[in-house]
Amino acid sequence: METIYSYTLQGLENVLAEYGQKPYRAKQIFSWLYRKHVLSFAEMTDLPAALIDQLSERFTIMPLRMIEKQVAKDGTAKYLFELQDGSSVETVLMHFNFGESVCVTTQIGCSMGCRFCASGLLKKQRDLSAGEIVAQIMYIQRELDEQDTRVNNVVVMGTGEPFDNYDNVLDFCSIINSDHGLAVGARHITISTCGLVPGIDRFAEGHYQYNLAISLHAPNNELRSSLMPVNKAYPIEELMSALKRYSTDNHRKITFEYILIKGVNDSDRDAVELAELIRGMNAYVNLIPYNEVEENPFRTSDEKTSLHFYDVLMKHGVKATLRSKHGDDIDAACGQLRARHERNRNGG
Numbered sequence: 488m489e490t491i492y493s494y495t496l497q498g499l500e501n502v503l504a505e506y507g508q509k510p511y512r513a514k515q516i517f518s519w520l521y522r523k524h525v526l527s528f529a530e531m532t533d534l535p536a537a538l539i540d541q542l543s544e545r546f547t548i549m550p551l552r553m554i555e556k557q558v559a560k561d562g563t564a565k566y567l568f569e570l571q572d573g574s575s576v577e578t579v580l581m582h583f584n585f586g587e588s589v590c591v592t593t594q595i596g597c598s599m600g601c602r603f604c605a606s607g608l609l610k611k612q613r614d615l616s617a618g619e620i621v622a623q624i625m626y627i628q629r630e631l632d633e634q635d636t637r638v639n640n641v642v643v644m645g646t647g648e649p650f651d652n653y654d655n656v657l658d659f660c661s662i663i664n665s666d667h668g669l670a671v672g673a674r675h676i677t678i679s680t681c682g683l684v685p686g687i688d689r690f691a692e693g694h695y696q697y698n699l700a701i702s703l704h705a706p707n708n709e710l711r712s713s714l715m716p717v718n719k720a721y722p723i724e725e726l727m728s729a730l731k732r733y734s735t736d737n738h739r740k741i742t743f744e745y746i747l748i749k750g751v752n753d754s755d756r757d758a759v760e761l762a763e764l765i766r767g768m769n770a771y772v773n774l775i776p777y778n779e780v781e782e783n784p785f786r787t788s789d790e791k792t793s794l795h796f797y798d799v800l801m802k803h804g805v806k807a808t809l810r811s812k813h814g815d816d817i818d819a820a821c822g823q824l825r826a827r828h829e830r831n832r833n834g835g
């Protein structure tokens with residue numbers, strides 16, 4: 488059965504119209520789902536009994552079952568959830584001084600094939616529905632209810648390529664952003680893409696207030712193509728033109744993510760080349776320590792090299808941050824927890 492979490496407010500109004508119900512019913516349902524966090528239609532006591540029956544016959548609410556949870560010393564928690572079809576997804580909760588941040592998964596597996604990433608070890612099997620993404624937030628929010636805190640920041644940076652599941656991801660954003668629901672501020676929602684140019688163009692035309700982050704990881708085509716096959720389809724020049732269009736039309740700052748991999752993309756020359764590529768854009772670079780993955784040979788840059796890389800960017804007039812690691816002592820790299828789970832399940 489389909490989860491009702493997949494419906495935007497407008498979508499729900501359309502469903503309700505089929506049952507001869509007024510649009511305000513959708514707001515009532517949103518309030519039960521996203522303000523009171525109920526998990527059954529029977530609890531929606533201000534709805535007519537007949538509508539409760541109709542909804543129960545057609546929809547489920549929570550499509551996830553938690554099968555594992557790892558908590559790191561810094562409080563970062565990684566959840567492994569099972570979906571109704573038996574496939575599994577990972578979601579991460581991070582505690583920051585600005586609040587609780589959740590990193591959601593958008594696809595089962597991923598077909599982008601980035602060499603350094605654990606998610607790509609399992610090719611894409613299917614897209615998640617909007618509701619399956621919303622449910623990751625709601626499951627965790629229900630846990631946070633007990634501590635009287637709320638999810639106030641969301642990053643679409645888990646397994647999967649969001650712009651390869653564009654409609655569902657944008658519906659997901661609309662649902663959690665709705666004032667009638669969780670009301671996560673648009674500027675507290677970040678979508679991260681490996682650089683699918685048609686998706687960036689569509690996103691630019693939508694004039695959304697969500698943040699856009701780009702996984703760059705290399706300053707030139709040769710290196711980027713060797714790390715990220717997507718660069719062969721959408722090389723850096725095309726990516727940069729799309730981003731400039733987006734940034735000018737929307738007056739929005741872009742975040743470039745750059746993982747530092749020892750001896751691969753962390754040289755002085757790489758830093759200078761990166762600075763030249765980005766200088767003048769309304770953007771900054773988020774330098775991220777590489778999370779080592781057992782299955783591949785890439786290693787984390789040492790601290791001195793990372794700091795130097797950061798200095799070079801700053802000296803060349805490019806703003807950057809050097810991110811600290813989260814959840815170091817758990818399987819925190821994208822796809823690591825799930826990859827291990829699948830291995831154990833397959834007895835390997």
Ligand code: SAH
Pocket residue numbers: 599601603604605643644645646647648649679680681682700701702744746775776777778779780820821
């Ligand atoms: N497909 C999207 C979102 C998912 S990946 C994208 O590419 O942006 C989220 C981020 O984690 C990306 O920047 C990705 O390159 C990065 N990443 C993947 N594996 C990593 C690892 N082992 N260590 C650190 N970052 C990693």
